[in-house]
Amino acid sequence: MNQVKSGDKVKVHYHGKLRSGETFDTSAGREPLEFTVGSGQVIKGFDDGVMGMQIGDKKTVEIPVTDAYGEKDQDRIVEFPKSQFPPDIKPEVGLQLAMSDGQGQSFPVVIVEVKEESVVLDANHPLAGQDLIFDIELVEINSPSRIIMP
CATH class of the missing domain: 2.40.10.330 (Thrombin, subunit H)
Structure with a gap:
């Protein structure tokens, strides 16, 4: 099976919660979130969380404030x-x-x-200073094509 690695374009469904259990974002009822792993399009903890996943995998990722939006400044x-x-x-x-x-x-x-x-x-990000919890389901992996030259 193909596992997620840096540079892959992936699609995930997610449910983001605070430690209190309060939902702050979800992809439910929408298209899955699409991003390129390792490109900085999502917070570091989310990027790290999808690494090694396979299509159909579901997991819960706890992201400390340092790998999310940082402390309040x-x-x-x-x-x-x-x-x-x-x-x-x-x-x-x-x-x-x-x-x-x-x-x-x-x-x-x-x-x-x-x-x-x-x-x-x-002017801080609304989630600054918060640990985040994401339930993630990997729905698609598109690895960049690699051309082998003779």
Whole structure:
């Protein structure tokens, strides 16, 4: 049987959970996730988790925070003056917004606290600081073709 190795394009169904058991993502009802193993398209722990699997294999992979989205970076939590918010936006905890840096790059932030004159914005990935658990089922492997020259 063919086993997953680095460079293979694979398709998997998955169910992602936090340690609390709360589901944060799943491929149920959708097409399987397709990615090239070892290319950095998915988090390291997910990449490592599919290595050696065969079509039809199912497994549960526990991914520590270091192989997932990393620890929360306190430098990515900033206070922003309410006076600089557009007048049509009412700041509320949990509201997701897009901000841009000085180079015109846009990135998502979430309001985590509303103060009298400012709001506290968190630009960390929503799963930063979390250990993750994935139930994975491998449904397809496409190995790159290798041409043998005489």
